Amino acid sequence: MAEASKAVADSRANLPFVYRQYSAEQLKQVLYKMYLIRRFEEGAEESYTRGLIHGTMHLSIGQEASAMGICMPLGEDDQITSTHRGHGHCIAKGAEVKRMFAEFFGKTTGYCKGRGGSMHIADVAKGNLGANGIVGGGIPIAVGAALSSKMMKTGKVVVSFFGDGANNEGAFHEALNMAAVWKLPVIFVCENNGYGMSTSTARSTAVKNIADRAAAYSMPGVIVNGNIFSEVAEASYKAVERARAGEGPTLIESKTYRHRGHSKSDRNRYRTKEEIEDWMSNRDPITLFENELREFGFIDDKGIEAIREAVVREIADGIEFAKASPSPDVSETGNYVYTEQA
Amino acid sequence: MDAMVRELSYAQAIQEAMAIAMDMDDRVFLMGEDIGVYGGAFQVTGDLVERYGAERVLDTPISELGGAGVAVGAALTGMRPIFEFQFSDFATLAMEQIVNQAAKMRFMLGGEISVPVVMRFPAGSGTGAAAQHSQSLEAWLGHVPGLKVIQPATPYDAKGMLLAAVADPDPVMIFEHKLLYKMKGPVPEGYYTVPIGRADIRREGRDLTIVATSIMVQKALDAAATLEAEGIDVEVVDLRTIRPMDKQTVIDSVKKTSRLMCVYEAVKTLGIGAEVSAMIAESDAFDYLDAPIVRLGGAETPIPYNPELEKATVPQVPDITTAARDLVKGVR
C-alpha cells in the first residue's frame, strides 16, 4: 500500500500542484462540480428566460476554476463571504443545487426560504455566510468572522470573494488594513474578470494589478491565472496554511473572465465579440482542466462523459424539485425580520 | 430589588453594564476608536482595558465602515461585539453595514442567522462641537426594519437597556445623549435588564401627555415641575425605544389626558414626533383629543457652533413650559 502510493507520488512529481496534492477521485469530483456550476448557471438562465425566475442574476460562467480552486483547500468549517456573482462560490462551498434553484424560484425549500434570491444565496451550514447585493459589502464581514475565529480559537479560515470593481470601495481598504493589523486568518480573493459592469479595470483602477494593493497593507499579493484550477488551488492552499499558522491575511488576485454579460440587462457594448470569443474558445476553465486531467491520465473520455451526464441529471432534478416546492404564504411576509418572530 | 443602589453617572452606568456583560459572557467584547488606554472620547469605556485587556477592549483604526462590518461579521459568527462610534454623526460613514447588512441579514437568509451586535452612538448637541459632531440621527435608523433603536434617558435605564441589548439576538442601536453622560442617578449593583420596546411613564398627570426622548425627558420633567405650581398636571412619557415603539403606553396616556405634545432634539420634520402624532391620529385615542397635537423638535438647520445659537436650535425647558401651557390653555 505504502509502496503503491509512493509510486503514484513519484509518477506525479513533475505535475502541477493539484495533481500531486489530491487523489484522482477528488479531482474528478472537482470536474463534476465545475460542470455543476456551469450547468446550474445555464439552468438558471434558461429558467429566467422562461419566466420561472424573476429579478436579475449575475452568472459566473467562465469563472468556475476560480471558485473551485479557492474552495479546494477549505474545510467544511471554514467560511466564505460571497458576492452578487456568487452561485459558483455557493456550489463550490458545498451547497446543493436543488435548494439553490428552489431559492431562485422563491420557494420555502430554498436556502433563504425565498427571501433572498440569487443575490443573497447562502448555505450557512456549509460555511457560506452569504452572497451580497452591495459591492464590497462582504469584505469587512469576512474580517469580522476571522476575528471571531481568532478570539474563539476555532481555527477557522475565512475567504472573502469580491470582484475587481469592489477593490475601489472604501470597505476593501478598511477591511484589508484591519485584517493585517490584527493578523487575522482571512483570505481576500479578488476575482478580476476585467470589468465592473462596463468599466474596465484600466479605466477604474490606478494600479496595474489589484494584487499590487496588498503591499499597502503588508500582506502577500498573489496573482494567479484564475482559469487554471491548479494555479488557483495552489495559491489558496498556501494562503490557508499561512492563515492557519497565525501569520495573517493574503490577497489573491484571480484573473478570469465572465462569458455572459454583467446581468440580464447587459448589451455588451463595452467589449468586443472577438474578446469574448477568445476567452470562450481558448481559455475556458473547464476545457483547460479537463484537458489536463485527460493528459495526465486521471480520466478518460468515458469518465468525462459519465460526469457530464450525471451533472445534467442533477440539474434537471434540481429544477423539478424547485418547481414542485411550495411558495411561502403572503401572511408570512413579516417573518425573519427579528429573531423572536421566527 | 435587593441589590444595593448607588448614585452613578450615566457614563459609569454604561461602563458597569459593559463590565458585567463581559464578566458573564466570554463572547462579549468592545470595539471602537480610542476606547482602550484613552478610555473613549467620552470616557465611557474608561479603564476597562486594564481589566479586560486589549483584545476585549479593541481599539480599531479610524474605519467606521470597516469597523461596523467587522462587528457585524463577528456577531454573526458567534461573538457579541459592542461597537462604539466615537460620535453618532459617524454612523453616516457606516450606513452600508448598519442598514444593508446588519439589519437585513437575518431576513435575507431566511432566518438562518441572527446578528447580535450592539452599537453605541454618543449623540446630540450642547457641547459646542458644531454641525458634524452634534446630530441626532436616531430616526434615520429607526426607519429600518431589522434594527432596534433605543434612547435611554437615565443612568438606571442606560445600564439595564444596555444589558438587554447585549442579551438581544438582533442588532440594537443605542443613542446616548452626550449631555447625559455626567447625569447622576440611582443604579442598582449587579445584573438587571430594562426591556427594549417599553416606554416608561416618568410622571403621571391629567392635563397633558408629553412624549419625550433622551435628554428631553429631563427637560420635560423640569417643565412639568414649573407647570405644577400653576395647576397644570403634566404626564411625561419616556419613549425609551423608538423601534419597536411602545404604542399602547402612549395611546393609553393620551386617552387619559386628551392632549399630546412630542418633544425631541432631532430635526422636527419627518422625525419621531411625526411618527408618534400619526400613530395617535390612526388610533382610537384620536377621538379623545381636545386640542391639536404639538411637536417641539430641533430647528431645520445644522447645529451651529455659537453657544447661544446652539441652545436656540433645540427645545429648552422654557420652550417646553410655554408650549405646554399654551396647549393646555388652548392658546394657538
Ligand SMILES: Cc1ncc(C[n+]2csc(CCOP(=O)(O)OP(=O)(O)O)c2C)c(N)n1
Ligand atoms: C455599492 C454598490 N455600488 C454599485 C452596485 C451596482 N453593481 C452591482 S455589481 C456591479 C459591478 C461589480 O463589479 P465587480 O466587483 O468587478 O464584480 P463582477 O460583477 O465583475 O463580478 C455594480 C456596479 C452595487 N450593487 N453596490
Ligand SMILES: [Mg+2]
Ligand atoms: Mg469584475
